[in-house]
Amino acid sequence: MQGLSSEIWISVRLTVALAATTTVILLIVGTPVAWWLARSRARWKEAVAAVVALPLVLPPTVLGFYLLVALGPDGPGGAIAGLWGARTLAFTFEGLVIGSVVYSLPFVVQPIRNAFEAIGDRPLEVAATLRASPARVFWTVAMPLARPGFLTGAVLGFAHTVGEFGVVLMIGGNIPGETKVLSVAIYDFVETLQWREADILAAGMVVFAFAVILAMTLIEKRMRRAGS
Amino acid sequence: MQAFLSRLKLLAASLAIVVPSASAALADQVKVAVAANFTEAAKAIAAAFKADTGHEAALSFGSTGQLYAQITQGAPFEVFLAADAARPEKAVEEGFGVQGSAFTYAIGKIVLWSTDPNLVTGAQTLQAGRFDKIAIANPGTAPYGTAAIEAMSALNVYDSLQPKIVQGANIAQAYQFVKTGNAELGFVALSQIADNTDGSRWVVSDDLYDPIRQDAVLLKTGQGNPAAEAFLSFLKGAAAVALIEKFGYGVDIAE
Structure with a gap:
């Protein structure tokens, strides 16, 4: 591990920071969306669900291309960046967070929505007849019952952001410590024929992905058993 | 039939x-x-x-x-x-x-290029450094990126410009960054903009970088x-x- 330069550790730290920030934002933003999708009877709700699911299907190049334009000086991102005197949100950590939130949205919303739907109407109605306010029903009945969904959503959102490549490549600008995440570092190592370094990082990613998926499945299983 | x-x-x-x-x-x-x-x-x-x-x-x-x-x-x-x-x-x-x-x-020839018709006037644009981001191709993988670094070093502006550099994975991406305005200017290949006269450009003199x-x-x-x-x-x-x-x-x- 001597050969692992500080450059690699900077990439690791950056990737973890990006994934953690994205996951927290997605839990905050995704929960009300998931709740609405699970409970609403609006006819156009599946249209909204389809929009949320788009990043599952779209290639990262589509997202990367539109984000590059949207974050730039002629898009909304440029207007926001103008608030602190910058011209663009591309090439910044903030820009990557925006991109990752869009990119990983369905991975967080979908499991939480499923969990909310699995609760069914009864527990919520019972709580309501016991005169719990809607807010109280949400916090004390729905949220605890949907815990496995939150766990799955958080883990998938985090892991999927760690695995993000195409979008970051297109809007990042490869700046060490700011936008050069692990997947991009691996790409660079492969391209410059530094395959030993690429190998170390790539193998690390495989182990990480395996551990995440296995741990998630096991914990979910246990939670479900405890719940039933 | x-x-x-x-x-x-x-x-x-x-x-x-x-x-x-x-x-x-x-x-x-x-x-x-x-x-x-x-x-x-x-x-x-x-x-x-x-x-x-x-x-x-x-x-x-x-x-x-x-x-x-x-x-x-x-x-x-x-x-x-x-x-x-x-x-x-x-x-x-x-x-x-x-x-x-x-x-x-x-x-290949490199060009300093901007979509802004008034930004690039020559080497002095680099020396003045009145911009936020300058795009180049990844110097580790793309010869056009290496040439850009050489040119900046030859003009003694590399150290001062380094914090403003953003890298595209290849020269096509460096072009995208400039074209979309995310970087105000950048070093692109002359071949990418040879068919038009958009924006402002300076064809970097060949004595500033290895061919x-x-x-x-x-x-x-x-x-x-x-x-x-x-x-x-x-x-x-x-x-x-x-x-x-x-x-x-x-x-x-x-x-």
């Missing part, structure tokens, strides 16, 4: 006559790996090549490093048009390329394919040279 069938038979018969005599030279295909910066020129050359010889050149684009990595892993390319001289040389050394087949087909020799090499997989050899000789010919120059490259006459 009858008429169709008989016509088909006729076609088959005529093919049978033609095939043994001339087909080997007529209907062959060559798979060419092309460095991203040469995309447009390669398409034009492939069209001219087809019109001239009847051979089909199937083009695959990517960064030189990426294509080279694929070649070492058994990609079916038969000719490699790299963006540097190092990778074709390495291909020969490592046994993927045919000894003695490498030659310089184009010399970007783009070499072609015949790969072992293409040995014995007449289309592959025909493509390489076509690339050296007057028709291809005229196209290469039209797309903003230099050509080494001494070659």
Whole structure:
């Protein structure tokens, strides 16, 4: 591990920071969306669900291309960046967070929505007849019952952001410590024929992905058993 | 239906006559790996090549490093048009390329370019440094990125500009960053903007960076394919040279 330069550790730290920030934002933003999708009877709700699911299907190049334009000086991102005197949100950590939130949205919303739907109407109605306010029903009945969904959503959102490549490549600008995440570092190592370094990082990613998926499945299983 | 069938038979018969005599030279295909910066020129050359010889050149684009990595892993390319001289040389050394087949087909030129018609006025634009972000291609993988660094170093502005540099994975991406305005300016390939006069530009003088020799090499997989050899000789010919120059490259006459 001597050969692992500080450059690699900077990439690791950056990737973890990006994934953690994205996951927290997605839990905050995704929960009300998931709740609405699970409970609403609006006819156009599946249209909204389809929009949320788009990043599952779209290639990262589509997202990367539109984000590059949207974050730039002629898009909304440029207007926001103008608030602190910058011209663009591309090439910044903030820009990557925006991109990752869009990119990983369905991975967080979908499991939480499923969990909310699995609760069914009864527990919520019972709580309501016991005169719990809607807010109280949400916090004390729905949220605890949907815990496995939150766990799955958080883990998938985090892991999927760690695995993000195409979008970051297109809007990042490869700046060490700011936008050069692990997947991009691996790409660079492969391209410059530094395959030993690429190998170390790539193998690390495989182990990480395996551990995440296995741990998630096991914990979910246990939670479900405890719940039933 | 009858008429169709008989016509088909006729076609088959005529093919049978033609095939043994001339087909080997007529209907062959060559798979060419092309460095991203040469995309447009390669398409034009492939069209001219087809019109001239009847051979089909199937083009695959990517960064030189990426294509080279694929070649070492058994990609079916038969000719490699790299963006540097190092990778074709390495291909020969490592046994993927045919000894003695490498030659310089184009010399790349870098341009400092902005979509803002007033921003780029020359080297002084770099010295003044009145901008936020400057885009270059990844100097680790793209020779155009290396040339950009050399030019900035030669002008003694590299240290001061370094915090403003953003890297595209290849020269095409450096162009995207400038084109979308995310970077106010950047070093791109002259070939990318040779067909228009948009924005403002400064063609960096060639004494500020080592010439970007783009070499072609015949790969072992293409040995014995007449289309592959025909493509390489076509690339050296007057028709291809005229196209290469039209797309903003230099050509080494001494070659």
